[in-house]
Amino acid sequence: MMNINKPTDNVIKVFEDCISNFEDETFKAKLQSISSYIQNSTDNYEIKAASNSLYSLSPSTDVNGIVTMKEMKNVYENKLVKKKQPGRKYYDKLKLAAKNRKCPLCGERTVSSLDHVLPKTKYPVFAVSPINLIPACADCNKIKDTYQPTSSDTEIIHPYYDDISDQQYLFASVNEISPPSLQFYIKTSPVETMIEKRLKVHFNLFELNDLYSSHAAEELSGIQYRLSKLHRSNGMASVQEHLYEEYQSQFMNNKNSWKTAMYKALSESHWFCNGGFLF
Ligand SMILES: [Zn+2]
Numbered sequence: 193m194m195n196i197n198k199p200t201d202n203v204i205k206v207f208e209d210c211i212s213n214f215e216d217e218t219f220k221a222k223l224q225s226i227s228s229y230i231q232n233s234t235d236n237y238e239i240k241a242a243s244n245s246l247y248s249l250s251p252s253t254d255v256n257g258i259v260t261m262k263e264m265k266n267v268y269e270n271k272l273v274k275k276k277q278p279g280r281k282y283y284d285k286l287k288l289a290a291k292n293r294k295c296p297l298c299g300e301r302t303v304s305s306l307d308h309v310l311p312k313t314k315y316p317v318f319a320v321s322p323i324n325l326i327p328a329c330a331d332c333n334k335i336k337d338t339y340q341p342t343s344s345d346t347e348i349i350h351p352y353y354d355d356i357s358d359q360q361y362l363f364a365s366v367n368e369i370s371p372p373s374l375q376f377y378i379k380t381s382p383v384e385t386m387i388e389k390r391l392k393v394h395f396n397l398f399e400l401n402d403l404y405s406s407h408a409a410e411e412l413s414g415i416q417y418r419l420s421k422l423h424r425s426n427g428m429a430s431v432q433e434h435l436y437e438e439y440q441s442q443f444m445n446n447k448n449s450w451k452t453a454m455y456k457a458l459s460e461s462h463w464f465c466n467g468g469f470l471f
Pocket residue numbers: 295296297298299300301328329330331332333
């Protein structure tokens with residue numbers, strides 16, 4: 193659930209670089225003939241992605257009836273992904289764009305490869321379009337493969353188009369029993385907005401509560417000693433103040449990280465601040 197700046201490399205430049213060293217001139221000419229079709233389709237992708245309607249693009253087994261899905265897959269795998277091939281520089285650049293090498297889909301695990309937002313097997317026309325290629329961790333990549341949105345509000349968050357950095361959507365609640373644990377959720381308005389609906393779909397699909405809860409459990413163990421010391425010397429108020437400051441610090445860094453949600457929930461739990469941290 194992290195935004196990444198939209199890539200600026202033009203799809204035709206990427207495509208033409210990728211196919212530049214194919215030795216079979218007939219095959220190369222066939223690929224060159226779909227250049228403008230790829231450009232037009234990618235322009236249309238831009239419009240759809242910006243209006244929450246990527247789901248409405250029709251899948252296809254070929255590109256404009258000329259190049260097959262397998263042939264486009266070949267371009268992607270052998271010219272963009274493969275090391276020392278002419279498209280590899282774009283692959284590396286897109287992968288490196290992830291902040292702190294973290295997967296933008298979960299915001300937590302390390303990026304392992306590029307993932308097609310619209311899969312290349314169903315949308316071969318976007319096989320090498322930079323705006324359809326996002327860095328992702330292996331787990332999110334695998335989960336996303338099985339997912340097909342059917343409407344605007346069931347689309348997952350697109351890291352290049354959906355910027356959620358201005359507002360806190362991710363929250364947590366403390367299970368006030370020993371040992372304490374945290375439950376994460378997307379907080380929604382009384383009438384859910386489009387982004388809230390999509391965040392909920394995204395959060396559930398990638399099983400982010402499980403992921404964040406387990407990290408939070410480890411964090412709780414790690415802060416126990418410090419909180420005990422604070423509680424012993426200055427009482428509950430100092431524990432609360434410390435947790436609130438930590439929340440503010442995390443909030444300034446990333447409003448939608450699990451740590452921001454966690455420290456907010458902990459600082460607001462009287463039970464936790466008054467000794468619930470001991471377990
Ligand atoms: Zn991930």
